[in-house]
Amino acid sequence: MIDIASRVYNHNWKIDPIVRSLIDTDFYKLLMAQSVFLNKPKTQVTFSLINRARHIPLAKLIDERELRDQLDHIRTLSLSRGESTWLRGNMFYGKRSMFRAEFLEWFENLRLPPYHLEVKDDQYELTFEGDWPAVMLWEVPALAVLMELRSRAVLKNMGRFELQVLYARAMTKLWEKVERLRKVDDLLLADFGTRRRHSYLWQDWCVQAMMEGLGKKFVGTSNCLIAMRREVEAIGTNAHELPMVYSALAKSDKELAEAPYQVLKDWQDEHDGNLRIILPDTYGTQGFLERAPNWLSSWTGIRIDSGDPVKGAEAAISWWKSCGEDPSKKRVIFSDGLDEDMIAHLQSKFRGRVRCSFGWGTMLTNDFRGLVPDDALAPFSLVCKAISADGKPTVKLSDNPNKAMGPSSEIERYKRVFGVGEQVSQQIIV
Amino acid sequence: MIDIASRVYNHNWKIDPIVRSLIDTDFYKLLMAQSVFLNKPKTQVTFSLINRARHIPLAKLIDERELRDQLDHIRTLSLSRGESTWLRGNMFYGKRSMFRAEFLEWFENLRLPPYHLEVKDDQYELTFEGDWPAVMLWEVPALAVLMELRSRAVLKNMGRFELQVLYARAMTKLWEKVERLRKVDDLLLADFGTRRRHSYLWQDWCVQAMMEGLGKKFVGTSNCLIAMRREVEAIGTNAHELPMVYSALAKSDKELAEAPYQVLKDWQDEHDGNLRIILPDTYGTQGFLERAPNWLSSWTGIRIDSGDPVKGAEAAISWWKSCGEDPSKKRVIFSDGLDEDMIAHLQSKFRGRVRCSFGWGTMLTNDFRGLVPDDALAPFSLVCKAISADGKPTVKLSDNPNKAMGPSSEIERYKRVFGVGEQVSQQIIV
Structure with a gap:
């Protein structure tokens, strides 16, 4: 009509x-x-x-x-x-x-x-x-x-039916991922795909598809508006900008070395339980954990957001053990460049050893790879x-030098202060 | 598509x-x-x-x-x-x-x-x-x-285009009312039309039409779901069922005579300001006001829900004056069988003398009179x-004997206890 x-x-x-x-x-x-x-x-x-x-x-x-x-x-x-x-x-x-x-x-x-x-x-x-x-x-x-x-x-530049077919294909593609993930035992998965989504309406569709397709395995979305409208959990804790800014404000190398922990001290004053999640990779995960103060080992979990995720999770497990903590009571949140294969792989590898969960971003809300000529809709970083x-x-060093940022003289200073040595480069897809 | x-x-x-x-x-x-x-x-x-x-x-x-x-x-x-x-x-x-x-x-x-x-x-x-x-x-x-x-x-039983024309006509009809009411100075109007609406979607449309067409003259809706979704005020205070049930529970004529005031005493313990609105007509407005305890005159206003609304409002004004209250500081809410003519009439009659507002019900959300053969969509009571x-x-006596209800022996008893004499019948449209 x-x-x-x-x-x-x-x-x-x-x-x-x-x-x-x-x-x-x-x-x-x-x-x-x-x-x-x-x-x-x-x-x-x-x-x-x-x-x-x-x-x-x-x-x-x-x-x-x-x-x-x-x-x-x-x-x-x-x-x-x-x-x-x-x-x-x-x-x-x-x-x-x-x-x-x-x-x-x-x-x-x-x-x-x-x-x-x-x-x-x-x-x-x-x-x-x-x-x-x-x-x-x-x-x-x-x-x-x-x-x-x-x-x-x-x-x-696309015609009406072309468009309809494009979305039909994108929906089919996502639904196949959902069907695959539905079979992953004890999965806990959240949408982290707001910033690099294809569009708002598409993200909203993806969330609803996961609600229906994954049931309790879908635990919520990072997007507040969608969480409110769809009545699901709003998910998220903290990000690199806190240690990056606290570190930039440091007045000496000594203060700089302390800055990432000061961030978490301030956070601990405000939050408890599942909001106490360490993001350790801003200036190298290994050094961060080695120098971490004792009180940090009591935190609920760690988010792995760069580098080889298996190595990152193993480093966290070793650290907890060295602190006398039981890793199987700890949460590990994987959130870097995930797709359904990696999610299934990480879950099978770490299930039981730690409490795994996953923040699925761009490949959830913007996987239009292969759907138009020249891959003109493929997501990018x-x-x-x-x-x-x-x-x-x-300055950010990260566990992947391709994600590092800042003036090179400052990068060298940070590497010295945080004791970061050789790093392994990984390709950034999104 | x-x-x-x-x-x-x-x-x-x-x-x-x-x-x-x-x-x-x-x-x-x-x-x-x-x-x-x-x-x-x-x-x-x-x-x-x-x-x-x-x-x-x-x-x-x-x-x-x-x-x-x-x-x-x-x-x-x-x-x-x-x-x-x-x-x-x-x-x-x-x-x-x-x-x-x-x-x-x-x-x-x-x-x-x-x-x-x-x-x-x-x-x-x-x-x-x-x-x-x-x-x-x-x-x-x-x-x-x-x-x-x-x-x-x-x-x-209607065809597709017939239906489309029906709603186009209903929308036009409502919009003409809105245009009329837009010209009424200092109007304050709320939607009270949930119970006898044409449909949910139609009520929701009516509310949105009033939001756009009346601006600040539209003060909200009695419907909680629509108030939440459209982010407008939820409006309403109390109704006849409270004095009716309190009265039925009374163990003596003395308790019965007190019951309508007991309702308001309980209400006063919980609410203040614009929620302190007296609904006086359950057993006759005149007698209710004559026997009202002193503390009731300090309440914010009165809702007129049966009988001749002009007489009801005049009775309220006289009562406030007799209690030493300033009627121009008091609110009168008209809510019985209103249409745009009556709203404009009452507003011009009482504007300045009291603070008027209007709860517009069935003729807002279900005025399909004259739109189909045999008036098969006209609202009814x-x-x-x-x-x-x-x-x-x-038992309910009301200010309109056509709205009275209860066994006749009990009606007689209530009339005696509440001193209700001759009443004027008014046709009930909705």
Whole structure:
């Protein structure tokens, strides 16, 4: 049936917004924003877009006006009443009132700060500067906008039936993964795919497919808006930006060596149980664990986000044993570049030895590989990172040197302070 | 575009549920349920469907199997996580935590109790028996189911374009009312049309039309599910069932005379501000006000729900004056059989003298008069009332003898106790 009013309305859209809500973001961003709001509210940071896939000329593919329209639209967003109610009233990780009243009041009044956009060598140079708690909330929506604008740029040349067949194939592809994963015993899997998703609607579809297809093996999504609308758990703890910024602020090598642990000390003051998850790889997992203070061994688990995941999990197990802890009571969360094969492999390898769970990202929400000519919809590695704090550059070493970032002199200094030696490179797919 | 999966799924629906949520009900039902849960949780009540429009043979129009399927479906419903979160976290009437934890825990575990259904003289005899807090929650969904099944029975004989034109006309009709009401100065209008709506989707459309068309003149809806989804205020206070059941439980004429005030005493212990609204007409407004205790004059307002609304409002104004209260600071809520003409008339008559507001019901959400042959979609007066409490019959006198109910010997006794003399009959349209 033709609904003339809807059609006229649609014709007059200026833009079709990609991000329509401030909570269309990862849950851990909100937890971290609260932590920063309480501990380092005045730190001045710069976040910057980094396209690790230099061969994809984003500024040629995506129209600058469209990009600005989308970013400008995000700056008009504010927390809606229902969203605030959900943040206040919902149970997160078994706890009500996860967010403090003063933080929520700040969040309710927040509009995202200005952005700075330039074009250089067919790439966008997109940066955000200002107070850490506000600037950090740009990361996920900025990435989601660039990923979806790139999808749209490819899709707009396709015909109606071509499009229908494309999505039919993508759905079939995902459903086959779900059927495979359904057979993995004791699996616990969450959606971590917001930032590099194909599109919002597609991520929402993927979550619903997992809800139906995986039942209790699907434990939730990192996306707050989808968690709220689909009434599933919001999942996530913390990320590299905390140790990176704390480290940049360190005034001496001694303070620098302590910074990653100071992050977790502040975190421990606020959170317990399943929110006490160590992210050890910012400056090398091995050294981090060797120098870790005693109290850290009592934490609930470790997230493995770079390097060889088997080696990372084995390092965690050895460390727990050396501290007199029982690894089979500990959680290991794998979240780096997973696909269904790797998930099944890791689960069979570590099931029983530790409590495994999986944060499945880009290959869940953006696996359009092989579905269009020239693989023009294949996902790629785009990130948005804190590059400086109070005027000093940030550094990341990671367990994969291809993920390292920062000025080379600072990288050398960090390697010395954190005792990082030879590292094994791994190809970054997403 | 044809979505084969959706079509196959739709073909296999057993029923298309009319009520899909336990909060697809009036807000005042939840407030009253909490009050009853706290004050009279063990009172045994019987609620019964009453079709005041005897000329409409519901049992001939509506298939009994379909009715049972819908009622059975409602018995499978329970409060969802998101609904509970909303009830816990949302601000109602400017207050958070309107509902107590023990009530919400009870509500989260509630399934509606069994129903009893028989057919007699082409009418359905539908009754519900049990603990008051649970049984009372049948009223609104039972009415909504019967109203919508009657709509569907008429609609299923219509063709596709006929249907489209029908809704186009209904929308036009409502929009003309909205345009008329937009010009009424200082109007405050709420949707009270859940129980006798044409359908859920239509009520939801009406609310959205008022949001856009009336702006701040539209203050909210009595329907909790729509209030949650559309992020507007949930509106409502209390109803006749409280004085009716309290009165039935009275052990003497003296206790009976006190019962309507006892209701408000219990209410006052729990609520303040805009929730302190007197509903004076259960046993005659005039006598109720004459015998009212002093503390009642400090309440915020009065709801006029039967009789001549001008006379009712004038009686309230005189009473406030006699108590030394300033009527211009008091609220009068009109909620009986309103249409746009009456709303505009009452507003112009009482604006400035009192604070007016309007609860617009059936003629908002079910005005399909004149749109199909034989007026087969015109709304009619269907109610579901408490008819007994702990084995004793309930009585309602109202300010309109056509709305009176109860055994005639008891009606006479109540008239004597409450000093009700001659009353003026008014035609009941809805």
